[in-house]
Amino acid sequence: MRLTIVGCGYVGMALARELRRHHSQAQLTLTTTSEERRGELEPLAERVLICNASKTDELYKALIDADVAVVCLGPKGDRQVDAEGYRQTFLDSLNCLQQLLPKLPKLKQISYTSSCSVYGNADGGWVDETTPAQPRDEHSAVLLDAEQLLQDAAAIPKKRVCILRLAALHGPGRDLDQRFQGLAGQTRAGDGQGFTNWIHVADAAGALLRSIEEGWSGVVNVVNDEPIRLADLVDGVLRRQGLAAIQWSGATKQGGCNRRISNHRLKALGYELRQPTILGQRGVLEVSQVP
Template sequence: MRIAIVGCGYVGSALASHWHQQAQHWLRVTTTRSERLVELAPLADDVQLLDAADPDQLRQALETTEAAVFCLAPGGSRQVDADGYEATYLRSMEAVAAVVPQLPGLHQLVYTSSCSVYGEATGLVDETMPPQPLEPHPRILRDAEELLLGCRAPHRRVAILRLGAIYGPGRELEPRFRSLAGSRRQGDGSSLISWIHRDDVVMALAWAVEQGFDGLINLVDDEPISVRELVDRSCRAAGLEPVTWDGDITRPAEGAGAPTGRRISNRRLRELGLELQHPRLPILAALLDPGAELQPPS
């Protein structure tokens, strides 16, 4: 199959590496950064510098391909404002919607979205729950999804994977949360966060393309964890001072997690036969297997 990966950051480059090792597909990858062209060259048959929001550039990148995977992410490590989200996600999906009618050979679109589109939903949330975001960032992600879903046609399938928070090699959780040791945090930390390992994202993306999947999937692991439990266990495992929580608030601080009581369901993932390599965070796995102790940082 001839496949394009649009966006080769943390997830996209891992997906490219996975397919390169398999050597079963012709692969084109794109990046927004010229300095990464040499780095990505060994992973693909073709590497292109691309602004995915530019319809002309995007059409050229998708020409001759049968499937396209969109692993978009804003550049840099700082918190991105709503304008940055619009530029990355909404403008890119507008470009996709504009060019796919001109690409009859492109029959599969796969996109990494986020469970944040569920917004203020509470209780057990599966793919039948309509998105109800109130904040600007998830509203933009929802609008981008709708544009892509509008690209469906009798000969074209659209798969959207709504991801939990991603961790994995180079993005380990415990060191990040241990940095909060001894601090005072707003609220009670009860909001649940659903996580997913990068390698499981790669597995699901490859499956969606190769199986020709059409539809929505919540891509999260089996056990969400509260902010408080994750921070407290990380600090305790490292022998560090605990975090002090200020008490209840009616709404979690930005970035603190989903509304209290919301639990993202991955039942459909299981029904489709997808088995996670990392069904729970390492810190939770260690609780079930006393021999799998977390080691403090050296």
Template sequence: SGDEVFALRRGSGTPLPGVEAVRADLGDPESLTSLPRSLDGVVFCAAPSSPDEPGYRRIFVDGLGNLIESLAGAPRPPRLIFTSSTAVYGQSNGEWVDESSETRPKRFNGQLLLEAETLVHDGPLPGCVLRLGGIYGPGRTWQIDSVRAGRARLSPGEPHYTNRIHLEDAARSTQHLLLLPEVEPIYLGVDHEPAASNDVLRFLAAELGLPEPPMAETQPPRRAGSKRCRNDRLIESGYRMVYASFREGYRSVLDAV
């Protein structure tokens, strides 16, 4: 669209077409002085270098805080979009949740992301938080791979609800929020259909022409709480999902393989 796009990178790596790399380290406030001073918007979607509690704190609390402090001195502070996660919710019994629902995460990842959200809300930059569901799409095919390899297992007992968003919708909804005239403090970035994990596995097996995965003998450990997230606020802001549910999204992934 003619916009200049910059990517903060700690190392060299493969250049991205149409993106100018800026060498800096979120953990080193001095290095952040190299950031352009006339940015219109900033998307914070960094990933921790390690999936443990210190790794999360370094990137989402310390790193985000350093970035906010650096950008606060810009002549015109940019809009900040922080990509958080539905892990900030602690609900685990299939409850419906939206942006106003209670946030009492049970694990460190959700707790630290919630702390990071507070930095955004209380900080000097205009902006908002986008709480993304599980991201899938090109390069994020672990669930397809588990069904294809025969590792997937159905869960006994009550349905375990999951929430997801295709990688393309995650990127497009972020861009959408950057361009809106005004934003709400929080949006949920999920597709239209929270889905029971067993339904997703059965669907993938059918699409792959494989038998239904076997039922696990015991309840396997759950990666996240069972909840159903509403995307009404994002849709009412004018965003239109490219992939309305996991069915359309996973079919597009499988068609590309």
């Protein structure tokens, strides 16, 4: 198997490690936009390329020999970018990929990481892959447009496309204790009763690996078994650290996306979650060392 991961950030790195463990004979190419990351990536792959995926010649070089492409795009850096930055990252890159596909006859499988943010608000109800997407902001609208570009690519003969919609990520490097400890003792708007949806990075990478191994197609939600109310999650994190709980003002918070996202299709495809819940049996957060 010759496989290229386009965009080797948080999820791409986790997948590269999975591939090295389970498919050590695979010929792996990793791309990054940062020369500084070359040394970090080189032990994981036969090739590491500096690649701007919106540039045709660079993307073609990364994919020319690939049987499988995993596209894990993300804005460069840690800061939140505006919608135009999202368009440059996602739409420009996937437009480039779409234009190149006729020149990539070896490429049979494309797995792409999207986001559950495309669903919008469901007032606490359940949504699944058949639920019409209703983006509530420009960023998620861009992500849905990017998905459509890949859906169009799926119409090309002998090309399989799987779109994996990821929930909010947690795991090593995105520790929930650190994320929420600054909220201790604060008063926050709302009542915290809206549902949030999460996935451990090990399961994001695991689902991607299975999509490659088994040739998944269509849309698959990659979420754990436990949609959890925001107040329960944050209070569990703070309680474990011995920190003061949040006080909720009770005032209505505008603009939230309150939904419970189903993972039934993920399970029907045979994937078994490594981290099925974010809270342990005693109501405190579990600590995972899964890389």
